[in-house]
Amino acid sequence: MGKWMSFFLFLLFGCTDRAVLRIKGSDTVLPLSQIFAEHFMQRRGEVLVSVTGGGSGVGLAALLNGDTEIAMASRPLKVSERLRFAARGITVIEDTVAWDVLAICVHPANPISRLTWEDLERIYTGQVRNWRELGGPDLPIHPYSRESSSGTFEFFRERVLRGKDFAxxxxxxxxxxxxxQAIAQNVSAIGYIGIAYTNPNLKVLAIATAPGKPYRLPARSRQELADYPIARPLYYYYDQRNREKVKEFLAFVHSEEGRALTAKMGYVP
Amino acid sequence: MKKKMFAVAGWSTFLVLIGLTVFLFREGLPALYKFPQPELVFAVHPANPVVRLSAEAVRALAEGKADWAAFGGPARPARLVHLANLERYLPAYASAAEIQRILADLAADTAILLALPAPLLPEAVKPISVTWQGWRELFGSLYWSPTYEPLPRVGVWPLLVGSVWVTFIGLMLVVPLGLAMAIYVAEFLPRTLYYPIKVLWEVLAGLPSVVVGFWGLVVVVPAVKSVLHLSAGETAFTAGLLLGWITLPLMASLVEEALQAVPRLLVESSYGLGATRWQTILRLKLPYILPSIATAALLSAGRILGETMVVLMVSGNAPLLATTPFQPVRTLPATLAAELGEAPIGSYHYHVLFFLGALLFLLTLALNLAAYAIQSRYLRAQTLG
Structure with a gap:
C-alpha cells in the first residue's frame, strides 16, 4: 500500500515540478501553436506547453475562467466577449501571432489573372455569372466556398463581401x-483558400483593392498586407496578470526562429 | 429468465427509439415559433416613423435592396449596425465607455438600423418590433442562408428539392440495374459463382461512404463533367449516380430473394404449359414479385434519401432551387452534417437543423410505411389466394 502511495506521489510531484503553459482555442491556429510548442520545449525542457483545440470561442471561454494561460483565436474578440472580460475585471492583451492570407484561385487554363475586389464581390453575390463579363472566355463562372461552419467562410462574407450574402x-x-481539387479540375471555377494550400495546379489571382489601385499577389510579409488586405490575423489572447508567465513563449514566437516556423507553415509572420 | 432478458432488450431499444424521436421533434419544433435573435433589440432613429418591420424588410434594408422610403421612413438607404459588423466601427481596444460613445454617434444618423443586445443599445433610439413567422420563413422562402446576419434565411425548399432530385436520379439507376442484376443472379448465374457474388454484394454495400465520396470527387465528378459536357461536375446527377451504385446491392438482394421465393408449383406449371425460360421470367415471375420490387425500390429510396457523406462531397451543396439534375444541390442530410457541428445548442440555427431532421425523419417514415403497406397487402393477397 505504502509502495503504491509513494508511486502516485512521485507521479504527482514528478509532473508538477515542470512549469505548465496551457494554450487553447482555434483549430486554425492549432497546428502553428503545436510547432511553436514543440520547438520551444526542445530548448526549454523544464516548461511543459500543452496545446488543445476546440475553436476560438472555446479558448476565450477558458481564458475567462482561468483554465488556460493563452487563448488562440482566428478572429478578434467579439464585443460581447470584451464586455464579459471587463465585467470580471480581466484585462486581456491581444498578440497578433501571424496572418492567414487568403489566395483567390482559378484553373491555370483560365486566361484571367487579376480581378478587383469589386469583381470578387460581384462573382460571389451572383451579379456576374460569366467570365466574358470580366474579359475572359465565354464560360459560366462556378464560385466555390467553404461550408458556413468555417471561420474562413465568416471572414470572407464579412470582410470580402462586406456582409452581403452568397448567391x-x-x-x-x-x-x-x-x-x-474542384478548382484544379475545372476551368470555370474560382475559389478562396489559405495560401498554405496553394499548389501548381491552381493559378493565384492578383487582386486590386479598388479600381485604379495596383493588382497584387497574396502578401508574403506584413508590409505587403496593406495592399492585399484579404488576410485575417491569428491572435493569442492572455490575461495581463499572466504576462510574466507567457513572456518567454511569446518572445520565442516573435523571434527569428519563430517567424521562420510561421513562414514555413504557410502564414505571414 | 431468458424471456425476461429478451423483453428487456426489446423494450429498451423501443424506448430509446421513442426517446430519440421525441428529442428530434422537441428540438425541431421551436423553429416554428421562436425568434431567431432573441437577444437582439432592433431600433431606429427617433425621427424615423417606422415602428414595425417584417423579417424580409430587415434583410432588404441590410442588403441595400430597398431604402427606408419603401417602409415609410426617410428616402435614404439604411445603415445597419449589428453585433457581427460592429467591429468595423470600433478601434482595436475600445473600452466599454468608448463603445457606448461610438454607438451613440452612430445612432445620431437618421438612417440607422440597429440590431444590438439591450445593454449596448444607446439611449436615444426607438426600439421597433420585427415580425418573424417561422412557418412562412421555412416554407415561404426559396433561400437557405441560416447564418446570415442580422436575420437568417431558412427556406427549406432548396434542400427538399435537392434531396428529391438526388433520390429520383438514384432510383432511375438502381431500379432497372437492380432488377437486371437480380434476374441474372437468380436465373442465369452458374451455381458455383452464386455465393462469391453474394459475398461481393455485401462487401460493396459495406464500403465506407467517405471512401465512395472521395472516389466520386476525384474520379466521377470530372468524368461526369467531360462526358456530359457540363461546366462543372458537382451536380445532383453525380450524387444520384453514386448513391444509385452504393444502393444497388440492397435493391438487387431484395429482388433476388423475392425471385427465389416464387412458388415452384407456379414455375413448373409455366414450364409444363410450354413457356420458355424468358416467358416464365417476364410473364410469371416479375408480375408475381411486383409488390416486392416496389418495396425494394421504396427501401432503396429511403437509403438514398438519408445518405450524407457522399452527397456532401459530390453534390456541390449549393442551396439552389434546381430545375434540372445537372445543377448543384444541397440535400437535407448534407446540410445537417455540414452545419450541426457549429450551430450553438439552443440557437435558432440549431432548432432549424433539427426541424430539417424531423422533416427527413417523416419522409423516410412515409417511404418505409408505404413499403410496409405494399408488403402486408401482398402477403394477405397470397394467403387468401
Missing amino acids: AHVRFLPATGTIV
Whole structure:
C-alpha cells in the first residue's frame, strides 16, 4: 500500500515540478501553436506547453475562467466577449501571432489573372455569372466556398463581401482540400483558400483593392498586407496578470526562429 | 429468465427509439415559433416613423435592396449596425465607455438600423418590433442562408428539392440495374459463382461512404463533367449516380430473394404449359414479385434519401432551387452534417437543423410505411389466394 502511495506521489510531484503553459482555442491556429510548442520545449525542457483545440470561442471561454494561460483565436474578440472580460475585471492583451492570407484561385487554363475586389464581390453575390463579363472566355463562372461552419467562410462574407450574402449557386464544399481539387479540375471555377494550400495546379489571382489601385499577389510579409488586405490575423489572447508567465513563449514566437516556423507553415509572420 | 432478458432488450431499444424521436421533434419544433435573435433589440432613429418591420424588410434594408422610403421612413438607404459588423466601427481596444460613445454617434444618423443586445443599445433610439413567422420563413422562402446576419434565411425548399432530385436520379439507376442484376443472379448465374457474388454484394454495400465520396470527387465528378459536357461536375446527377451504385446491392438482394421465393408449383406449371425460360421470367415471375420490387425500390429510396457523406462531397451543396439534375444541390442530410457541428445548442440555427431532421425523419417514415403497406397487402393477397 505504502509502495503504491509513494508511486502516485512521485507521479504527482514528478509532473508538477515542470512549469505548465496551457494554450487553447482555434483549430486554425492549432497546428502553428503545436510547432511553436514543440520547438520551444526542445530548448526549454523544464516548461511543459500543452496545446488543445476546440475553436476560438472555446479558448476565450477558458481564458475567462482561468483554465488556460493563452487563448488562440482566428478572429478578434467579439464585443460581447470584451464586455464579459471587463465585467470580471480581466484585462486581456491581444498578440497578433501571424496572418492567414487568403489566395483567390482559378484553373491555370483560365486566361484571367487579376480581378478587383469589386469583381470578387460581384462573382460571389451572383451579379456576374460569366467570365466574358470580366474579359475572359465565354464560360459560366462556378464560385466555390467553404461550408458556413468555417471561420474562413465568416471572414470572407464579412470582410470580402462586406456582409452581403452568397448567391444561391455558389458551391459549398466541406474542406479546403476539396476546394483545391474542384478548382484544379475545372476551368470555370474560382475559389478562396489559405495560401498554405496553394499548389501548381491552381493559378493565384492578383487582386486590386479598388479600381485604379495596383493588382497584387497574396502578401508574403506584413508590409505587403496593406495592399492585399484579404488576410485575417491569428491572435493569442492572455490575461495581463499572466504576462510574466507567457513572456518567454511569446518572445520565442516573435523571434527569428519563430517567424521562420510561421513562414514555413504557410502564414505571414 | 431468458424471456425476461429478451423483453428487456426489446423494450429498451423501443424506448430509446421513442426517446430519440421525441428529442428530434422537441428540438425541431421551436423553429416554428421562436425568434431567431432573441437577444437582439432592433431600433431606429427617433425621427424615423417606422415602428414595425417584417423579417424580409430587415434583410432588404441590410442588403441595400430597398431604402427606408419603401417602409415609410426617410428616402435614404439604411445603415445597419449589428453585433457581427460592429467591429468595423470600433478601434482595436475600445473600452466599454468608448463603445457606448461610438454607438451613440452612430445612432445620431437618421438612417440607422440597429440590431444590438439591450445593454449596448444607446439611449436615444426607438426600439421597433420585427415580425418573424417561422412557418412562412421555412416554407415561404426559396433561400437557405441560416447564418446570415442580422436575420437568417431558412427556406427549406432548396434542400427538399435537392434531396428529391438526388433520390429520383438514384432510383432511375438502381431500379432497372437492380432488377437486371437480380434476374441474372437468380436465373442465369452458374451455381458455383452464386455465393462469391453474394459475398461481393455485401462487401460493396459495406464500403465506407467517405471512401465512395472521395472516389466520386476525384474520379466521377470530372468524368461526369467531360462526358456530359457540363461546366462543372458537382451536380445532383453525380450524387444520384453514386448513391444509385452504393444502393444497388440492397435493391438487387431484395429482388433476388423475392425471385427465389416464387412458388415452384407456379414455375413448373409455366414450364409444363410450354413457356420458355424468358416467358416464365417476364410473364410469371416479375408480375408475381411486383409488390416486392416496389418495396425494394421504396427501401432503396429511403437509403438514398438519408445518405450524407457522399452527397456532401459530390453534390456541390449549393442551396439552389434546381430545375434540372445537372445543377448543384444541397440535400437535407448534407446540410445537417455540414452545419450541426457549429450551430450553438439552443440557437435558432440549431432548432432549424433539427426541424430539417424531423422533416427527413417523416419522409423516410412515409417511404418505409408505404413499403410496409405494399408488403402486408401482398402477403394477405397470397394467403387468401
